[in-house]
Amino acid sequence: MTQNSINNxxxxxVQAWHRPIQERLEKKALEILRSGRFIMGEEVEAFEQEVAHYLGAKYAISCANGTDALVLTLHAAGIGPGDEVLTTGFTFFATAEAIMQVGATPVLVDIDSETFNIDPLELERSITSRCKAVLVVHLFGLPAALSEIQAVCDRHGLILLEDCAQSFGxxxxxxxxxxxxLLGTFSFFPSKNLGGFGDGGLIITSDLKAxxxxxxLRNHGSACQYYHECAGYNSRLDALQAGLLRVKLKHIDEFNAQRRKVAQWYRELLKGTEVIFPEDRENHIYHQYTVVLPSGRDMVKKRLASKGIASAIYYPxxxxxxxxxxxxxxEYELPVCEQLSEHCLSLPIFPGMTNSQVETVASTLIKEMC
Structure with missing residues (x-):
């Protein structure tokens, strides 16, 4: 047996993650298949009510995916051509893409080197006369410095919007x-903390008009069937996704606690090494466990792969x-974003990951850095 097949x-x-609830997932899937109702309906409405209650929001509106959630949110916030939206330069492309999709222009802001999140001081320095909103991203599962960011928004009359694709819970x-x-968006891409079984998205707000x-907007600009107020989108959540997400929602705190436990194991094993790892923060739910290596990141990644250990670069x-x-x-100069993009590496983390697996990843990482 090769070393590669030993690790893997x-x-x-997702199999290890879902194993404790697999029977409930299969039962729910069969129930929906037999119902004959696959688009919107009672299952979606129940999910929206339950997820709103869990998140503490007045309203939760599901949609087809996380990118659509961003686009719908920007539209609802009144963002359009001629507007500028401040956001982080270190995030998945969809954040900036959504801003461009509504005709606005992204203004990119540098990040804090310890949190990977937008730097409030850099945020304030980046404001122009055309800026209308801040779209903050809670990267890797760690909430951004919301108190400071909200204060900046208040001082300059900016709308605060949240991209919570990686911070559910x-x-x-x-x-x-x-x-x-004003609004917050979520993604249910399968690898997310509340991951679905395909694409899915959500917007929450406590503002009735929004x-x-x-x-x-998610339903062709229609509030009443066959009567359309504006040109909208076809962005509805499937009943099957909603039903399966309802099953997983009941266990989200447990899943996030398992991620925090894995992160604790990594910290203990990487302590005293050259690896810069995330601090123990009470509000971090570790969508990714991202470390910073002093040098040779790409070679280390290849060496890990040769030993059957996955890793990823978010974002190269x-x-x-x-x-x-x-x-x-x-034209934006983002020195911290650029430096971290050359040195960051995300390690395996998921509910159901064992201490033995974490030890293997950490020990191999340390060895291959030499």
Whole structure:
């Protein structure tokens, strides 16, 4: 047996994750298949009510995916051509893409080197006369510095919006992320903390007008069947996804606690090494466990792969270096984003990961850095 086959540690092992609830997932899937109702309906409505209650929001509106959630949110916030939206330069492209999709321009802001989140001081320095909103991202499961960011928004009359794709279940000052801005968005991509079995998204808000606008936009601009107020989108959550997410929602705190336990194991094993690892933060729910290596990141990644250990680079190219943003946001200087993009490496983390697997990853990482 080869060393590669002995390890075989993926970034996310969904089978290990779902094993304790597999029978309930299968039962729910069969129930929906037999119902004959696959688009919207009671299952989706029940999920929206349950997820709103869990997150502490007045309204929760599901949609087809996390990117659509961002686009619908920007529309509902009144963002459009001529507006600028401040956001982090270190995030998945969808954050900036959604801003461009509504005709606005992303203004990229550098990040804090310890949290990977937007730096509030850099945020304030980046405001222009055309800025209308801040779209904050809670990266890797750690809430951004919302108190400071909200203060900046208040001083400059900016709308605060939250991209919570990686922070489902994380709290800041005892409130779940997504509740601080006018609207908050979530993704149910399978690897997310509340991962679905395909694509899915969600918007939460406590503003009735914003909620009504999102509901209308996700369904072809229609609030009443066959009567359309505006050109909207076809962005509805499937009943099957909603039903399976309902099953997983009941266990989300347990799943996030398991992620925190894995992170604790990593910290104990990497302590005293050259690896810079995330601090123990009470509100971190570790969508990713991302470390910073002093040098040789790409070679270390290849060496881990040769031993059957997955790793990933989130993100190899900050937004100001993306070809799609040349002439739009390519002029921004983001030294922290650029430095971290060359040194960061995300290690396997998922509910159901064992201490033995974490020890294997950590010991191999330390060895291959030499």
């Amino acid at each position: 540690i993926p970034m996310v092992d 994380a709290s800041y000052h005892s409130r779940k992320t997504g509740n601080f801005g 909620a009504e606008t999102v509901r209308m 190219l900050p937004l100001n270096k993306q070809r799609a943003l040349v002439g739009v946001a390519s």
